[in-house]
Amino acid sequence: MxxxxxxxxxxxxxxxxxxxxxxxxxxxxxxxxxxxxxxxxxxxxxxxxxxxxxxxxxxxxxxxxxxxxxxxxxxxxxxxxxxxxxxxxxxxxxxxxxxxxxxxxxxxxxxxxxxxxxxxxxxxxxxxxxxxxxxxxxxxxxxxxxxxxxxxxxxxxxxxxxxxxxxxxxxxxxxxxxxxxxxxxxxxxxxxxxxxxxxxxxxxxxxxxxxxxxxxxxxxTSRPHVFTVRSSDDRLLGGALIGRPAVTAVELSRAGLQVRTSDYGAFGRDIAVLARQHGVRLREVLPADESLESVFAYLVAS
Amino acid sequence: MSGLVNPTVARITLRATLSRKRALLFAIPAAVLIVLTLVLKATHAPSRAWPSHVLGTFGFSVLLPLTALIIGTSVLGAEVDDGSIVHLLATPVRRFSVVATKFGVATGLTIVFAAVPELIAALIAGGGSASPLGGDKVGLVSISTSQFATGLFVGALACSVIYNAVFVMVSVATTRAIAVGLLYVLVWETLLANFVSGVRLLSVSHYGLGIAGGFVTDPALQAGLGVLTSVVMGIIVTAAALLLAVSLLSSFTLKGEPA
Incomplete structure (x- = not known):
């Protein structure tokens, strides 16, 4: 059929x-x-x-x-x-x-x-x-x-x-x-x-x-991503995140953390584990620049 | 197997139609007619003029079409408009059977909410004497209450059937069925058909009056068409409207991209 x-x-x-x-x-x-x-x-x-x-x-x-x-x-x-x-x-x-x-x-x-x-x-x-x-x-x-x-x-x-x-x-x-x-x-x-x-x-x-x-x-999942993260202790969390291989850059700003990652899936797992280890409460994890068109455009290009 | 009327569709349609708030409107035209008849009966001396005008003209070109409009456009049109018709159309039920069932339910409800009230009002108004010229006292024709009531009731039954075929079709054809139907009732049936004699041949209310005229010779009814013409035209209009509705429903499309 x-x-x-x-x-x-x-x-x-x-x-x-x-x-x-x-x-x-x-x-x-x-x-x-x-x-x-x-x-x-x-x-x-x-x-x-x-x-x-x-x-x-x-x-x-x-x-x-x-x-x-x-x-x-x-x-x-x-x-x-x-x-x-x-x-x-x-x-x-x-x-x-x-x-x-x-x-x-x-x-x-x-x-x-x-x-x-x-x-x-x-x-x-x-x-x-x-x-x-x-x-x-x-x-x-x-x-x-x-x-x-x-x-x-x-x-x-x-x-x-x-x-x-x-x-x-x-x-x-x-x-x-x-x-x-x-x-x-x-x-x-x-x-x-x-x-x-x-x-x-x-x-x-x-x-x-x-x-x-x-x-x-x-x-x-392996395409580069930028996330905006807000938590109870951005500095502590940022320090822990930069130690992970999937994370390529961390920027601390008033709006929260801007985290650049090369691996979408690994980042998702890492941030949850790290937050728990360090006792940091996650308030928001938002993919920035996540227009679906850009996602699909990326797919089409590859 | 799937016959003309599908009992599951009928049951759902009846429940959907009666559970909508719109159902409260069904009885309003009928209530107006009966109250009007009672008031006229109480305030007027026995006369042939007003019962024929109220029950004939008002009944057939306002009460019946408005009731049929509200009911006929909601049995199928509401589902077409909100898209729930897809659940029904995504089954092998014959489209003809969908339309026939919806039309049957609408006609039944219209008979209850409009034709039966016509009968009741006719019985209240009663018979009497009528003049062939519609004026007074020259060459009176005597009409019994039962004759008058039978004529009007049969005419109203015919109107219920034809009007619903038209409105069920309109509700599949356009999402603005109520507006289109209202315009048709007000301009065509009440205005043009009563003042322009040529329009009568294409006026559902005049088919009803013509058929009523076969049971009661009441010149005040102003039946412009003969019984045979009315019956034949009524059948043609009903069949054409239903076939068109089936064809439109078979080509029902889901359009575009939801944003």
Whole structure:
């Protein structure tokens, strides 16, 4: 079960949102990454069957996705928009979805999907009372209720806390290793640290990079970074940080510490350990100059 | 398998429509009609003129379209506007069945909130004598209460069906369905259709009046169209609107990049 894009373009009037993208997404987990406005959503909408390509050919499981509701028997879709039937309970929502798919035992299939997403405890509550992360998860439960071969998730990590994010990544990995085709989009590369698989990077409507997740992540984390750090004792912390190999410069200013590092991942681990060792309380660790465009531009350049 | 009406869609639609605050508006036009009828009944001597004007003209070109507008645009339009329709459309349910179900629910609610109040108001207003010229005392025609009420009720049922087909379609076609619908009701149905005779052929309220005219010969109703014309045109408009709605819904798109 694959998703194929061949020279797909999409424009709105004079504005080209997606420019001549060709990619093939097979079984396993694939991340579609890129900054906001890069054309990710447009690609996701076209794959999901909610937007026709202006040019090119796009097929899901061998047939065009546009104007083909029968496709949803094989495809589960998690839309980005948060709007769900908020007046239903989580269980009613997933059960109704099972009924819309005309599944044999809607209640049983729904409760299986709900427990897969760890939503059993909140299933009896109205969706209106859910947090954003819980809404995401109940949407995924609904998308999985008919056991689809292909799962398409638009920005699934939005609004999730770190624990929920890890849980979701594990779930996606599991679904991918079962041989399903799992495609998700995200605009934050760091969000998807745990996933294995393939990523496709879209910048300015074009496919800018594609390849193995780990290789691209390594590129990501080993690029130079500047962080602004505020703590209960900046001088003490700065002194300790400069002793680490990952840190190349430390500047003490009134606004806090400016720390230059050559390794994003190592710095993150180091600062936590050092702060604890020296009894320094961290108030803020902010990546400076962290516009996503610069991150992706770096990726594209390498 | 998926028939014409999908019970799951119907259930969700009914709950969604009645749980919105807008649902409180449904009963307002009907309440106005019944109160108006009671007041007129109490203050006027038995006459044919006012019941036909209030229940015919006001009922069919204001009460019914406004109620149908509020209901017809909310059964599907609200979901289209907030994007929750994606959850429904990302299933293999036939688009025709989605539209048919939404239309069915809207028509049912409109009958409850507009056609039945018309019937009640007609029963309150009662029958009487009518003059063929709509003036007084020359060549009176006698109309029984049941005749009058049947005519208006059947006409109102027809209006509920046709108006909802139109408004369900409008709600898929544009996100400004209420504004467009209101303009249509005020300009086309209440103004033009009642003053420009040619417009009647394309006026839902006149189809209703024409159909009512098949049950009660009341010149004061000012049915400009014959029964047959009204029925045929009503069916054509309903079918065309629903088919257009299905086609628009099948091409529902998610647009652009959220910022």
């Amino acid at each position: 694959t998703i194929e894009l061949r020279s797909v373009s999409r424009w709105y009037g004079n504005v080209v949102a997606v420019n001549d993208v060709t990619m093939s997404i097979g079984p396993g987990v694939t991340g579609l990454l890129g900054p906001n406005g890069a054309g990710k959503s447009t690609i996701m909408h076209m794959i999901a069957g909610f937007l026709p390509p202006s040019r090119g050919e796009l097929t899901v499981a061998g047939q065009p996705s546009w104007h083909r509701p029968a496709m949803y028997r094989q495809v589960g879709l998690v839309p980005e928009r948060d709007s769900v039937y908020a007046f239903l309970t989580g269980e009613q929502f997933v059960t109704a979805t099972a009924r819309l798919h005309e599944l044999g035992d809607p209640a049983a299939t729904a409760s299986r999907a709900i427990s897969l997403l760890d939503m059993g405890a909140a299933a009896d509550r109205k969706i209106a009372t859910y947090s954003k992360g819980m809404r995401q998860r109940i949407k995924v439960a609904a998308a999985l209720v008919h056991d689809p071969e292909i799962l398409v998730l638009d920005e699934p990590f939005n609004g999730m806390d770190p624990r929920q994010r890890l849980h979701m990544m594990d779930l996606l990995d599991k679904l991918g290793s079962e041989g399903r085709t799992v495609l998700f989009s995200s605009h934050i590369l760091e969000e998807v640290e745990r996933l294995s698989g393939v990523i496709q990077v879209v910048v300015a409507g074009r496919l800018a990079a594609s390849g193995d997740f780990r290789a691209i992540r390594r590129l990501m």
